[in-house]
Amino acid sequence: MSAFLFTNQGALDLAARERTVLNGGYELLLFKNDIAAVPGLTLADLVECDFSGYARMPIDLLLPYLDPITGGASCQQLAQWNFDGTAPTPVLNSVYGFGVVKPGVSPAPDTLEQVASFDAPVPMVQAGDSLPLTLLENYGAPPQ
8 A cells, every 4th residue: 555644844734733723722731640541531531630839731832843753743832830838738649641631612611632641650749849841742754
């Protein structure tokens, strides 16, 4: 069978369209339940983090580029969550992964669009604990 693939320009165009969509209000969330990232997950399957200092982060992808290994790509500026140990009774979590959430418009609920599990949980339990994350969206094959 013949190969069907994105051209370099096609991969860049797809990354640009996805950037426009995700930068239109989508958010990154962290979850604290030990669950495998599989295609059938929904937002209801995840237990969203609530550690002291946690909030969802807006997605802000940078301009698309041709990555030498993965093809068309767009990268999120660094998102970083920091544990706030100054609360009178801080809430502790172990973070098992993250998701990309499409915000709902009432009465429609938010929906989970992408999800990933970490290889090991990340503790957010004491002052100084932080979780930096860079979202990288890839489209296509290595450029030639």
